[in-house]
Amino acid sequence: MRTLQLPLPEALEDTMISDFMERVSFLSAHIVHVALSEEESMIEVTVDKMGDKEAISTAFSNLSSNIAQLRRFREKEIKSNIHLSSEPVHSKLSEEDQKRSFYDEVELELSNYFDQLFLNIGISLGAKVRRYPSTISKDLMEKCKYHTNFPQNIYSVFEIPHDYQIIDDIREKHHGFQPEHFQQAGRFLQPCICYHCYEEWEGKTYTDNQMMTATGQCFRHEISWKVDPLRKIEFSMREIVFIGHQEFINETRKTLLENTWECFHQLGLSGKVTTANDPFFFYDDMDKANYQLMANSKYELVAVTEKKDVSIASFNDCGEMLCERFHISGEDGLPLYSGCAAFGIDRWVQVFLQTYGRNRKDWPKDMLHLKEERYAAK
Numbered sequence: 001m002r003t004l005q006l007p008l009p010e011a012l013e014d015t016m017i018s019d020f021m022e023r024v025s026f027l028s029a030h031i032v033h034v035a036l037s038e039e040e041s042m043i044e045v046t047v048d049k050m051g052d053k054e055a056i057s058t059a060f061s062n063l064s065s066n067i068a069q070l071r072r073f074r075e076k077e078i079k080s081n082i083h084l085s086s087e088p089v090h091s092k093l094s095e096e097d098q099k100r101s102f103y104d105e106v107e108l109e110l111s112n113y114f115d116q117l118f119l120n121i122g123i124s125l126g127a128k129v130r131r132y133p134s135t136i137s138k139d140l141m142e143k144c145k146y147h148t149n150f151p152q153n154i155y156s157v158f159e160i161p162h163d164y165q166i167i168d169d170i171r172e173k174h175h176g177f178q179p180e181h182f183q184q185a186g187r188f189l190q191p192c193i194c195y196h197c198y199e200e201w202e203g204k205t206y207t208d209n210q211m212m213t214a215t216g217q218c219f220r221h222e223i224s225w226k227v228d229p230l231r232k233i234e235f236s237m238r239e240i241v242f243i244g245h246q247e248f249i250n251e252t253r254k255t256l257l258e259n260t261w262e263c264f265h266q267l268g269l270s271g272k273v274t275t276a277n278d279p280f281f282f283y284d285d286m287d288k289a290n291y292q293l294m295a296n297s298k299y300e301l302v303a304v305t306e307k308k309d310v311s312i313a314s315f316n317d318c319g320e321m322l323c324e325r326f327h328i329s330g331e332d333g334l335p336l337y338s339g340c341a342a343f344g345i346d347r348w349v350q351v352f353l354q355t356y357g358r359n360r361k362d363w364p365k366d367m368l369h370l371k372e373e374r375y376a377a378k
Contacts, residue, residue: 001032004045004053008036009064020063025223026152027059028052032225080272081265082304097358106358107349114348115215115238117371121259122213122240125252130214132196135187143325144195153220155189158182189219193239194340201243202326206336209244211252215345229350230310236345243323243338245330250317256341257299257315266366269303269355276300276314303351312347316340 012020017036024043025034030051035044045060047053103111123129135157141147147154160166161183170181190196197212215238222233242252261273276298301313317339322328324335356362 001049002047002051002053004047004056005037006043006045006057006060008041008043012064023063024060025226027063028056031056075274075276078273078275078299079261082270082272097353106360107353110349110352111236111345113367113371114343114345114352115236117263118238118240118260118343118345119213119215120371121256121263122211122238125211125240125255127211127213127240127242130197130200130212132190132193132214132216134190134217134219136190136195138186138188140195140199141188144198144322145325146191146195150191153191153222155219155221157185157187157189159185190216191220192218192342193237194241194342197239197241198322198326198328198338201323201328203328205329205331205333206243207331209242209248211240211242213238213240215239230305230308230347232346235347238343238345239340241338241340243328243336246337249337249339253299253315253317253339253341257301260301260313260315260341260343263370264301264303266364266370267352268364269351271301271303271309271312273299273301276311303347305351305354310347310351311344312351313341313343316342 006024008017009020021034021036021043024045025031027045028047028051030048031045032048033044033046035046036042037044045056047056119129141154160170160181166181170177193214193216196214200212201210215236217234218237219234222231227233240256242249244252257273264271297317297319299315300311301315302309303312318337320335320337323338328336328338330336356364
């Protein structure tokens, strides 16, 4: 391993340091760690033995030059209960628990609890329940344009052709799997749930507001050394997606945020709600990020954990953009507005366990009340 000492760009504002360091991680597949030095004027980039230090330094210089003209609007804090916490959150999970790649009975119980809680919240507002595939088609990917905004996150599906010679080569000649044995399947592992809803609504005209909720496994190609229990490549997500007139979108998003915050607070978890933006990969897209911050089009519920703050839910106003792409209109023929709330089930589980531990006797008594009374499924 070798470490490069690279200077923080002079034009970089404090609000953009974490965003900039995130991008440095993507300069090369041979980067294994990125950290801010103690002097906080240098970035330490650790590279494996195959990494080209000169190429990485050049890429870093190009990245640095792109930010000189950029400005980042600060996030606004909407709600917080951090000051009510009597003591900071301490991890109550063993190192072995945090490294496991599977869920045991306790984690499954909590995963089912949180998913049912958010399902009930959606149903209480009139959401229809759906179950969708774990993959999306090439056509759907191109319509939603996820690949242009977040190309670094995508997993593509490959398949072995129904070709006798290829099958025989694998089975009989014991050559094993070779790259040439595979072809693209034209499908991608879903990075989120909501695009399936738009596909179901595609090309339709509605006189009434619509709402759906679905849960599923989502997949995002994360940097391997950043993967941990709070940042997985495969994770469970429930979304509540809604389309209609602008006033309906505003009110529904507000209600979902308030109901979720109530649950979060009553469960004794510590955190805040802030304005936020999506992690657009290219600095050319920073105007989109600033627009999201200025227009309050994205709120995030951020939980405080021992090691870092982490977003566990988001509440998004998508405007007319997606309904326009999918030709979803109202009776006047104009595109409807849309919004969604997304809940990272695995992160809720981990934040809860880091707060209360695995002993059910230590869990809040309000848990069952919230799920079975306050937001009981009708």
